[in-house]
Amino acid sequence: MIKGIKELNADQAKYFRSLINHRLSTLDDEDALGEAGQATVELDQQAVGRLSRQDALQNQAMAKATHARRQVERQKLEAALARMDEGDFGYCEDCGDEIATGRLELDPGVTRCVDCAKG
Template sequence: MDESELHRFRSLIEARLAALDEENALGRDGQGVVQLDQQSVGRLSRMDALQNQAMAKATQARRDAEARRLTAALARMDEGEYGYCEDCGEEIARGRLELDPAATRCISCATG
């Protein structure tokens, strides 16, 4: 992989990390404590609020995992190991990296 491709993938990863940060900022409100207020919120509304809170937390966990994968990809770039399969050492197809720039395995190793 040449320097221009590495730069392009680094830009793509950094853009995805920035988008995740924006999504995190928007999702913080949904993760807050659900207050018990029997006067304004009925039992079913509270259950709905608790379910929405649980979904917001699960979404946050997925975003955190994606951010860790992307950060690890940047570290592999710095080490000169980006774009190579961690199992067999072969180059990962560019198309695969376009779809998932944090991919660590080639399609052959990923499918078993």
């Protein structure tokens, strides 16, 4: 049987807050590292050949897409913190049942139980 949350006790709340804040910090670090990859690609064909420029444009597009995925993850984690404050953390937004603790540990931003996520 999969263990659910019921109501967060102080230790569980502290654990999940710490987990979420650590992941937010990691996203901030990754954003800082990825800033250079999102910079505008210079159009100087004397310094950079056409293929090198295409590579640079592709790398820039991938860096921007990665940044967008991190932004979505950040929003999910911040919403999870808000649900903790409201007492709704750990409950499925569709059926209202508990979300398994293991599922929340893997992704604390998850909002649906396994059954509802399956559809």
